[in-house]
Amino acid sequence: MIVSCELCGTKYRLDPSRIHKDSAKVRCSRCGHTFVVKKDDLSEAPVPADAAPSGREADQEETLAYEQPAPKPLRPQATPKKRGARRLLLGLLLLAIALAAAAYYLHSTGFWKAAPPEEAAPPAPAPAAVPQVSIEENLQAYFLENASVGQIFVVEGKVVNEESRPVSFVLLEGKLYTGDSQPALVQRAYCGNVLSKEELMQMDMADVQNAMMNREGKDLTNVHIPSMGKVPFMIVFHNLPDLDLLKDYSVEVVSAQVDQ
Structure with missing residues (x-):
């Protein structure tokens, strides 16, 4: 008997003698999904023989309560490199270096030397008194x-x-x-x-x-x-x-x- 998982499509060989009623519950060994198979769905094809219903599952009622399979773990995708942002950062770094070099040059040449404090102007001499x-x-x-x-x-x-x-x-x-x-x-x-x-x-x-x-x-x-x-x-x-x-x-x- 050939069965296919309703969720992932994997096919399995199932021994029909293990199905005692018209249908039985089967769990996919690949994705873990549980589904119902009927004797009427028999087919002959080579498939992996790693799915088989247990005796307990074969005795279940025809009605099947579907369970949501557990989500597969996803590998986070690598963030694409942003060349524009890297170029911007590089440009800003070069600008900062240029400004620092210019400031050092101006300081070393005395361009930014503090102006000497202005000397207080000497008081104006008092006008000479007119003789009497x-x-x-x-x-x-x-x-x-x-x-x-x-x-x-x-x-x-x-x-x-x-x-x-x-x-x-x-x-x-x-x-x-x-x-x-x-x-x-x-x-x-x-x-x-x-x-x-x-x-x-x-x-x-x-x-x-x-x-x-x-x-x-x-x-x-x-x-x-x-x-x-x-x-x-x-x-x-x-x-x-x-x-x-x-x-x-x-x-x-x-x-x-x-x-x-």
Whole structure:
């Protein structure tokens, strides 16, 4: 008798004399599946003789409860190699090596050396105090008509050296103010330079200004002024604005030098 396993298809030779009824239960020795064979399914063919029903199984009822065979163990398949991921990792490794080499080179050449701390700038020297030179209060101010520029304004007076030592090169600054106390004109002159009214009216104004800026003063009167000594001065304004706008003037000492 030839039987075939319903699950895996393996064929077996079965002795019909061992089947006492119309059917019997048989278990496949290859896959373990249990199935029912009937006498009507007989055939003659050479098959493996390693399947045979037991006496107990041959006596079973025709009804067969099928059992699910145990699953065969599966061998895990090898994961295919991902060449793309390997190339990416290799590229990242090469990039890291290149960056490390560049950083080492820049560090060795001093490119990344920390900048030296900025040295604190030395404090600016305090401005030298102006020597004690005062201006006498009895100033004279008047207008004259100059031949080249027209009307000019002149301020005359004297300075007093109140230092205990001689001073030189006293420089003054005069200002003309408008009604809102804003300076309209500013003019400077060194002491010791005094011109007559005739010279002020006849001389070219450029020559007048050059005379006023003589640092030593006429006849060196602005050099080695003794303590409590007095020196005359003159400040000449030209290119005057509208006279109705002028309301006041002032004169102050800008600088002087104490003799050593």
